[in-house]
Amino acid sequence: MSHRKPRIMIVDDERSVRESLREWFLEDGFEVVTAEDGLDALKKLDSDPFDLLVVDLKMPRMDGISLQRRLRETHPDLTIIILTAFASVETAVEALKLGAFDYVTKPVDPDELSHTVRRALERKQLTDENARLRDKVTQLATAAPIVGSSRGMERVMELVGTVAETDASVVIRGESGTGKELIARAIHGASPRRFFPIVAVNCGAIPETLLESELFGHEKGAFTGAHYRRKGKLELANGGTLFLDEIGEIPAKMQVDLLRVLESHRFNRLGGAQEIESDFRLVCATNRDLEALVKEGRFREDLYYRIHVFSIEIPPLRERREDIPLLVEHFVEKLSRSMGKPSKQLSEESEELLQAYDWPGNVRELENAIERAMVIGTTDSIRPQDLPLQVEQEGGTPRDRSLESLESEHIARVLREESGNVSQAARVLGIDRGTLYNKIKKYGIRSG
Amino acid sequence: MKPEILLAHLGSFRPTWSEELRRRVAAATDHFVRAEPLGIDLAPFYAPERQQYHATLLLAELLRHLPASGGRIVGITAEDLFIPVLTFVFGQAQLGGPAAVVSVMRLHTEFYGLPTDERLLVDRAVKEVVHELGHGFGLVHCPDRSCVMSSSTYVEDVDLKSERFCTECSSLLVAGSATTPHT
Numbered sequence: 001m002s003h004r005k006p007r008i009m010i011v012d013d014e015r016s017v018r019e020s021l022r023e024w025f026l027e028d029g030f031e032v033v034t035a036e037d038g039l040d041a042l043k044k045l046d047s048d049p050f051d052l053l054v055v056d057l058k059m060p061r062m063d064g065i066s067l068q069r070r071l072r073e074t075h076p077d078l079t080i081i082i083l084t085a086f087a088s089v090e091t092a093v094e095a096l097k098l099g100a101f102d103y104v105t106k107p108v109d110p111d112e113l114s115h116t117v118r119r120a121l122e123r124k125q126l127t128d129e130n131a132r133l134r135d136k137v138t139q140l141a142t143a144a145p146i147v148g149s150s151r152g153m154e155r156v157m158e159l160v161g162t163v164a165e166t167d168a169s170v171v172i173r174g175e176s177g178t179g180k181e182l183i184a185r186a187i188h189g190a191s192p193r194r195f196f197p198i199v200a201v202n203c204g205a206i207p208e209t210l211l212e213s214e215l216f217g218h219e220k221g222a223f224t225g226a227h228y229r230r231k232g233k234l235e236l237a238n239g240g241t242l243f244l245d246e247i248g249e250i251p252a253k254m255q256v257d258l259l260r261v262l263e264s265h266r267f268n269r270l271g272g273a274q275e276i277e278s279d280f281r282l283v284c285a286t287n288r289d290l291e292a293l294v295k296e297g298r299f300r301e302d303l304y305y306r307i308h309v310f311s312i313e314i315p316p317l318r319e320r321r322e323d324i325p326l327l328v329e330h331f332v333e334k335l336s337r338s339m340g341k342p343s344k345q346l347s348e349e350s351e352e353l354l355q356a357y358d359w360p361g362n363v364r365e366l367e368n369a370i371e372r373a374m375v376i377g378t379t380d381s382i383r384p385q386d387l388p389l390q391v392e393q394e395g396g397t398p399r400d401r402s403l404e405s406l407e408s409e410h411i412a413r414v415l416r417e418e419s420g421n422v423s424q425a426a427r428v429l430g431i432d433r434g435t436l437y438n439k440i441k442k443y444g445i446r447s448g
Numbered sequence: 449m450k451p452e453i454l455l456a457h458l459g460s461f462r463p464t465w466s467e468e469l470r471r472r473v474a475a476a477t478d479h480f481v482r483a484e485p486l487g488i489d490l491a492p493f494y495a496p497e498r499q500q501y502h503a504t505l506l507l508a509e510l511l512r513h514l515p516a517s518g519g520r521i522v523g524i525t526a527e528d529l530f531i532p533v534l535t536f537v538f539g540q541a542q543l544g545g546p547a548a549v550v551s552v553m554r555l556h557t558e559f560y561g562l563p564t565d566e567r568l569l570v571d572r573a574v575k576e577v578v579h580e581l582g583h584g585f586g587l588v589h590c591p592d593r594s595c596v597m598s599s600s601t602y603v604e605d606v607d608l609k610s611e612r613f614c615t616e617c618s619s620l621l622v623a624g625s626a627t628t629p630h631t
């Protein structure tokens with residue numbers, strides 16, 4: 001649950017029941033609204049969303065069962081707990097058939113009530129999350145299609161279709177910015193696991209010390225700062241797909257642990273004794289040469305074979321230049337929609353420029369270039385001066401050939417490729433962040 | 449100066465450890481606490497069919513005995529308490545309100561068929577009184593199991609927590625986002 005207080009409505013005709021339950025739930029940190037019968041409840045439900053309804057069965061005007069029948073049509077996602085006197089347990093069972101989460105008989109043991117409420121909220125959270133994820137899948141499918149009609153991309157999409165039907169591990173290879181995560185999501189979205197989550201972890205972006213608990217989760221008190229039990233990504237991916245980006249970066253010890261999980265699909269949370277089972281499909285991505293890492297002894301051979309059942313190679317943009325116009329059109333449309341600006345045409349000169357450029361940052365760099373042009377361009381066409389490309393013009397050599405000038409240009413280019421992410425750029429440049437910040441300041445480079 | 453807290457001993461409840469309770473509640477809440485008997489008749493709050501006392505009605509009565517100058521009252525009793533939907537409660541308060549009531553009946557080890565342990569009983573009573581006062585200060589249940597504001601539905605839960613507010617709850621008290629009494 002988020003930090004928002006859970007909202008509960010108590011529907012009971014007896015004032016003392018309403019009041020004492022109200023107090024009890026307030027003390028437990030809920031936001032509480034009370035209603036004296038079904039009609040009153042319906043009225044109050046119209047204005048605000050609720051996480052949970054606690055409903056008495058026997059009420060005048062509209063009783064619990066009739067209320068539930070109405071709600072099944074108007075608010076099918078509501079979680080309902082039924083309050084019943086011992087004598088009417090049969091009716092309570094009818095309520096369960098109508099979709100109530102559970103029932104408790106009055107007077108209820110405080111422990112039973114808090115337990116029932118906790119379970120109800122947990123299930124609600126799960127359902128909400130699944131709904132969110134379903135939305136996200138649909139959203140991704142419509143907002144981020146994989147664009148390209150080149151032979152290279154056709155081959156990629158064929159492979160996506162083939163591997164999506166299987167449950168085998170896949171490694172997606174490609175330079176930085178080629179859209180490896182997009183392909184991973186496309187595989188997940190076309191697979192039978194698509195209604196379960198796809199959970200992504202960037203192994204290169206998380207410090208080694210945190211990666212372990214990120215993946216495996218931890219119990220309360222497993223280490224300093226572990227105040228709560230936390231589920232790891234392996235566990236959250238249950239039923240769906242686990243996407244490990246930058247798999248080439250995972251440290252040696254984690255390689256062993258990961259291999260063990262892949263073999264048994266069982267593991268323990270850090271500091272936990274209980275074994276947890278998780279059924280997920282593994283998709284990895286890397287821009288490194290995994291075979292070379294294996295030869296150098298930096299990547300375990302057994303793990304390599306385990307994750308490398310299928311391999312999909314995304315060609316760099318410079319090897320599929322024919323896709324550039326399509327991609328530009330796609331980005332222009334997408335950006336004009338999100339910015340609320342009119343669409344733009346690519347001028348002929350600009351198109352030549354884009355075709356001539358080397359695209360070291362691949363599709364991501366192209367998208368950034370188009371975004372910039374959409375932001376700063378003042379006409380209805382994209383002109384060369386709107387594009388932030390350092391294309392080597394007229395003889396191919398920049399005029400100022402000092403080392404500093406080259407360094408400044410190189411830093412600016414890497415920053416662009418890494419979408420202005422300074423930490424990421426510093427890693428690529430092989431210097432620390434502080435040094436990079438100093439250089440950005442020194443050369444007056446505008447990041448982003 | 450903070451307004452005082454009246455620890456009102458209800459009915460015939462006069463434990464030998466009354467002074468220790470008073471001292472430890474004062475230390476945990478950082479308030480001046482006065483302990484004294486309150487001669488109210490409990491009979492009207494008795495529900496014969498349940499053989500228990502109605503905590504909410506009792507609470508309403510306690511509101512009529514608040515100490516002067518905006519203080520708080522915590523009734524403490526040996527009788528078993530209930531609220532209509534629950535089988536029992538260890539105590540009850542109004543969130544952000546000036547009155548609370550606590551029963552020690554289910555805090556006795558004997559209630560669970562175990563040998564007498566007065567130390568444990570006093571520990572539990574301190575925690576429950578401080579817990580209900582916490583609700584009076586506006587605090588809700590705390591996920592920190594060692595915090596006095598963690599919720600207890602079993603007596604074992606009471607034994608797990610301490611009689612202190614955790615750092616987070618303490619800071620809420622200091623910041624005053626936990627509210628002052630209103631009725």
Ligand SMILES: [Zn+2]
Pocket residue numbers: 027579583589599600
């Ligand atoms: Zn409480």
Ligand SMILES: [Zn+2]
Pocket residue numbers: 590591592595596597598613614615616617618
């Ligand atoms: Zn706390």
